[in-house]
Amino acid sequence: MRERFVEWRPRIDEAIEELVPRVIDETYLGDFFGEATYQYQSEAIQAALADPLWNLLDRGGKRWRSVLFLVMIEAVGEDPAEYLPFACIPEILHNGTIIVDDVEDGAQKRRGTTALHHVFGTDIALNAGNAMYFIPLKVIDQNDDILDDGQRLQTYEMLTHELNRTHLGQGMDIYWHNQEAVSVDEQRYYEMCACKTGCLARIVSRLAAIVTDKPDRVEYRLARYAEEMSIAFQIGDDILDIEHTLDKAGEFGKEFGNDIREGKKTLMVIYTVEHASTEQAARLEEILWADDNTDEEILEAIDIMQSVDALAYARERAQDLAASARGHLDELDLESEAETDLQEFTRFVIEREA
Amino acid sequence: MRERFVEWRPRIDEAIEELVPRVIDETYLGDFFGEATYQYQSEAIQAALADPLWNLLDRGGKRWRSVLFLVMIEAVGEDPAEYLPFACIPEILHNGTIIVDDVEDGAQKRRGTTALHHVFGTDIALNAGNAMYFIPLKVIDQNDDILDDGQRLQTYEMLTHELNRTHLGQGMDIYWHNQEAVSVDEQRYYEMCACKTGCLARIVSRLAAIVTDKPDRVEYRLARYAEEMSIAFQIGDDILDIEHTLDKAGEFGKEFGNDIREGKKTLMVIYTVEHASTEQAARLEEILWADDNTDEEILEAIDIMQSVDALAYARERAQDLAASARGHLDELDLESEAETDLQEFTRFVIEREA
Incomplete structure (x- = not known):
């Protein structure tokens, strides 16, 4: 790769x-x-x-x-x-x-x-x-x-569709971000990722199928592969932010506890609010909502998440999604070396370290 | 109308x-x-x-x-x-x-x-x-x-083309705006208007021709009509801003001397810088570039423009463009009542009062 x-x-x-x-x-x-x-x-x-x-x-x-x-x-x-x-x-x-x-x-x-x-x-x-x-x-x-006329039209319609969904996903993400209470559940979080991050990856896949004039089945499977991989990628990204915060790795591009300071409603936050005690959930929401956070508050927020094993849960979900993404590739008859690389992609997105 | x-x-x-x-x-x-x-x-x-x-x-x-x-x-x-x-x-x-x-x-x-x-x-x-x-x-x-497949493809290609040019025009306008010296000449000013304001009007026209499946000739003439009318509209808008400033019409949505405060490189500014003395041109650029302007500076800037009859010049150019826009309609065999309204549009854009 x-x-x-x-x-x-x-x-x-x-x-x-x-x-x-x-x-x-x-x-x-x-x-x-x-x-x-x-x-x-x-x-x-x-x-x-x-x-x-x-x-x-x-x-x-x-x-x-x-x-x-x-x-x-x-x-x-x-x-x-x-x-x-x-x-x-x-x-x-x-x-x-x-x-x-x-x-x-x-x-x-x-x-x-x-x-x-x-x-x-x-x-x-x-x-x-x-x-x-x-x-x-x-x-x-x-x-x-x-590209013949039909392929060009298909490309425009595909791009219009996916770019509309991209803005839908971004809208959902911003809306949650601007609210103190965590009002989003797991299914809607996945949908947001599928739209916001997934649609650009779906464009990659669908475009590859359209320009090479492959059947709808190929376009569909490649798009689903890309979509699930993107959600896994997003979850992986959020896990990395917490891990780097715990490592206090100053070299990393992001600041210490960046997502928590920003008040990001990650899968880990959603899972924690659903599974922690009412007091702990409220305290987590309070830290996320505050304009500024001390380093102690950042670590307190992570402690609350860790108390319900939110990181482990998120890692499992990312792995499930990556496995499911690979499953879509199995449904297709792909050239083997390239297929191996596509499979490697799904591992890379959740196992990378930066 | x-x-x-x-x-x-x-x-x-x-x-x-x-x-x-x-x-x-x-x-x-x-x-x-x-x-x-x-x-x-x-x-x-x-x-x-x-x-x-x-x-x-x-x-x-x-x-x-x-x-x-x-x-x-x-x-x-x-x-x-x-x-x-x-x-x-x-x-x-x-x-x-x-x-x-x-x-x-x-x-x-x-x-x-x-x-x-x-x-x-x-x-x-x-x-x-x-x-x-x-x-x-x-x-x-x-x-x-x-719309059949061909018309849908034509629509997408037309929109892509015109929206690309819209961003080109906006880029030119911002670039000039961010420079103290007036580095733009008349031809480039018209191009900016043709792109920034004109492309959306071209979309109106070209879309009307494409969805009704009219020949290229109709699409071309309607687009040119819309383009020239838009440039006339833009010039008319800039003239209005100066006229309202002279009237000190407080009810008008814009503030007193808004374009001058913003440092807008209007056709009147371009014409003045080309035709006034070096000192006057430099003084006009200085007022336009300043972060803040007093009311006296606003009136001084207008005086400099008036000293070379910049408003009259701009008004003439707008009228020429509107007449030329109407000329494109004459080339087509249009339904007469609607054609009269299209002609009225070109008068409205430069004779309106707000």
């Missing part, structure tokens, strides 16, 4: 540069956005689009959505190199949502350094983030030699 | 309610967003989507994009009532951009009262605004009895 990242990452970035070059000129603008009615200004678009986009991408990121897409193409028996431009779609969309999320959350940092809206200003950052919701769709139009 | 607004506005709002009801329940969520994998939470979606959307729409707004769409449908000889759901597309898109723009600009007010992100919080408002970029696209999918 690791070698795939090494192999593909530079080629993915080249494909992204085809869509949004690091240096913008008027020829590119005319080609990509259509001939100007009057006159474009390339330096403005450089500053408003290319600079923020590449500033974020150059901070790192594994491009795992693109790599997952390419591995899926191989898994269904096709040549990933032929479909490289499509790998940009989920990657640019994802990075767009990151910029927007950081504005929504008033985040200070991203990938270890200043959040984009604090570097470029909220206006430039947000406009660039939103532009990144539409720029990658141009790939569909540009590749009408690979 | 006025009676059309009276006739259509309630029906447009009914059509929008079909897409996003005022009261969200799980049946609607399942129908619109597809069956939940786990379980939706209607109260979260109510608070995160329906409430902010209707809060903004209920503040007023003429729904002129929807009305323009319906008049165009009539102008090309079809029955507007049959295409009502499509009228929601530009309207919801436009209101989404309003929410996002206000976050970008850090605006305090919208339509005479508190800006949405100050009512609901930046997180809820921004997510709702962005959701409004994708919700209306569902109309395409839902009306496959009216």
Whole structure:
């Protein structure tokens, strides 16, 4: 798996540069956005689009959505190199949502350094983030030699559907976040993850099936695999935040007890509120809701969660979801080396250490 | 023309309610967003989507994009009532951009009262605004009895193209806004307007032509009409801001000298910087760039613009554009009553008083 990242990452970035070059000129603008009615200004678009986009991408990121897409193409028996431009779609969309999320959350940092809206200003950052919701769709139009009319229409309808659900999931998450009481149950938490995180992974899968013209059955199973893996990933992420807090690992990008300070309603919080005593549940809600927390309060919150074995419960659920995700792959007749990698992905998302 | 607004506005709002009801329940969520994998939470979606959307729409707004769409449908000889759901597309898109723009600009007010992100919080408002970029696209999918596969594909490609250009225009505008020197010339100013304001009006026109299956020639002319009218509208808006400042009309939604305080690079500013003396141009740039302005500085800036007759120049350009917009209608064989209304639109945009 690791070698795939090494192999593909530079080629993915080249494909992204085809869509949004690091240096913008008027020829590119005319080609990509259509001939100007009057006159474009390339330096403005450089500053408003290319600079923020590449500033974020150059901070790192594994491009795992693109790599997952390419591995899926191989898994269904096709040549990933032929479909490289499509790998940009989920990657640019994802990075767009990151910029927007950081504005929504008033985040200070991203990938270890200043959040984009604090570097470029909220206006430039947000406009660039939103532009990144539409720029990658141009790939569909540009590749009408690979996709026939039916496939292009299917792609647009799929993206519209999944991006609508992404905003639904984000809405649910924000709503819970803005309430003191934990009003969400486990099923709704999974739904939120399935929408908010899962839909981008579903885009990866469904796109791989659509562009290679595979039957609905393949599209469905790959999408379910991606969705369940994403929920497992989200739970894994929340567990990691607690584990790192317990380790007080200062090197980790996040601050100490970040999720608790933010008041995040994680699966562990939901499970604890359902299983701890009324007093303990109320105390946990109080700590999560407070504007500021001392380090002692952070540890107290974790103690309450640990008293009902919430971490162990969350880890089990993540493992179940990852196993179920692998089950969807078993239903398909995939190319074996790529299938092994897809299975490895489901382990990586819950066993990673950062 | 006025009676059309009276006739259509309630029906447009009914059509929008079909897409996003005022009261969200799980049946609607399942129908619109597809069956939940786990379980939706209607109260979260109510608070995160329906409430902010209707809060903004209920503040007023003429729904002129929807009305323009319906008049165009009539102008090309079809029955507007049959295409009502499509009228929601530009309207919801436009209101989404309003929410996002206000976050970008850090605006305090919208339509005479508190800006949405100050009512609901930046997180809820921004997510709702962005959701409004994708919700209306569902109309395409839902009306496959009216649109064949080719028309649906054309609609998606058209929207992708125009929404990409919208972000390009917004990027240009923000970039100029963030610079002290006026580095933009007239041609680029028109391009910015054509992209930022014009693309949504182009969506109105092109959609009307596509859904009624009219030839490319009709789509092209209607789009050019809408584009030029939008630029005229934008210039008219900037002239109004100055005129109201001179009248010190306190009732007007905007503050005294709003555009000058914001440092907006309007056509009048561009023309003045090109035609005034170096000292006067520098003084105008200085006033525009300052964090705060006294009322005297506002009037001084206007005096500098008046010294080169910038307002008269801008008014002439707006009239030329409106006349040219009407010229595109003459090239088409339109239903006469609706054509008269379309012509009236181009006068309204530069002769309105608020």
